[in-house]
Amino acid sequence: MAKRVCIIGCGAIGSLYAAHLARVAEVHAFVRRPEHAQALNQHGLRVSGKRDFTARLRATMDPSQLPAFDLGIVCTKSTQTAEAIAPVAHLFERGAVLSAQNGLGNEELIAERVRGYVLRGTTFMSGSRHSDTHVQMELDTATWLGPFEPTRTPFALVQEVAALLVESGLKAEALEDARPAQWSKLIFNASVNAVSALTELPHCPAFAEEAGFSDLGHLLHELINEGKAVAAALGIPLHEDPWEMNKIGAQTNHPPSMLYDIEHRYATEVDFLGGAIAREAARAGVSAPLHTALYRLVKGKEASWAWPRGGEEK
């Protein structure tokens, strides 16, 4: 069956999905900037790194130019989910929409706007976007996907989407319950991103050091344990151990996305990361004092951008 797929948001992850899927399906990219759409239509989309090819696809910022779709994959930042899906939501009435975003709460925002099926997704792929038409693939890791429970998405549909991703050359795994995978990444991401945003350190070896009293590894360990306790209170087992993920990541010196946002004074995804853990903890009747504290600090840091900076004034 020839599928028609819409990629909503073409950053690094969206570009990787778009280019791969364009080899086995009719792919349209829904983007925000007219020059981005024009460049994709004119030059196609090149993938380098782990593989090297250029795919042809269609791109637009105008929802009226888009047909109905079998599948949508939302790849925007979590802060942009609602505004990105709203103008194209009607195109998925007979289709399905997969969130391949960070954190918790995107599927809810999609399901409020789309009448079709929603899929819960978590990806560990990574890439660097060199331009609007060139993305370098770094980690060629799987997308884990499963049903979003409230839309009663059939597991056969999840398997079909996973098969399409695999056919396109990506790794994917269909799961009856995608929450253990999503929560593993959520706990890891919420802990590492908040500490990085507040210290302005990249994900560096200090994040796993626990020798001295002031070492950050203690804090990461406590944040991760707190997140695990919230997952346990919600009855969600974990797919991977976030502390092991942290120990590996701490060797990369990679700047987490929230550090990039802080440095550029963009709204962070904290409401979908630590803020989501804090809210879910309250819902489950357990406490998450550290995630809640760091959530409030990151929100305070965002608020500080409205203040004149003392350092520049004196």
Place this chain on the structure above:
Amino acid sequence: MAKRVCIIGCGAIGSLYAAHLARVAEVHAFVRRPEHAQALNQHGLRVSGKRDFTARLRATMDPSQLPAFDLGIVCTKSTQTAEAIAPVAHLFERGAVLSAQNGLGNEELIAERVRGYVLRGTTFMSGSRHSDTHVQMELDTATWLGPFEPTRTPFALVQEVAALLVESGLKAEALEDARPAQWSKLIFNASVNAVSALTELPHCPAFAEEAGFSDLGHLLHELINEGKAVAAALGIPLHEDPWEMNKIGAQTNHPPSMLYDIEHRYATEVDFLGGAIAREAARAGVSAPLHTALYRLVKGKEASWAWPRGGEEK
């Protein structure tokens, strides 16, 4: 009795003590920069604001030019206590040394180096330093002082020092136990400074807001309650309620000293503020997870200055 007093460190607070005391005692200022000493010797020290006068005093950066003293007042940043007192410690063998610094742990550092009596001090005076020879007095509030317990400082000596401060035109109160005053300010300062350093917000109304879930007032309240619990575990009653101090301070939009340090990439006093609460909590066998977490974050932020900044590189 004509007293001979040494002011160690002439920032805003040290300048206020030096100028006032120079009207009733022989005052020497021990400073780090030769041009600072020269300017004080040449022009004296002007106080404006709440009062207006210029005092003559002697200043030097050379310990060999200093006589023995009846009283020393240490006014450096806590991070500089050890190196500032070391070269002049022998001048107080028959005298006393008062710490009028931020946080907890300065008296210990002084007592390790000085054979005379040590006094525990906490001041709420504030001023702005316009130049090496001009300080503007802002808050004309009291210095609270008491014995540092391990040196068995006689209370009569505390009263004598308080009387000298009052004679010089400052407010001062001799206390049999200065820890309740010191801990009130410590809890306030540790909470406000850490939140300000990490958010880069000045002490603004948000620090007392508790309406929404993400509001920073919740975090300040929890930090202050945690600090109170540590004081209680140590058997130290509080002199004032730090939450009330926070509510008043939050209306000032004043940048706390740690925010100034962060903006200028100077080592902060966090080891003497939140770090001291975290250590004292461990000593008392109680937990202080929030002060400990914020302490580690501020130490991480200091460590980040050794990293290249992503925002400037990309």
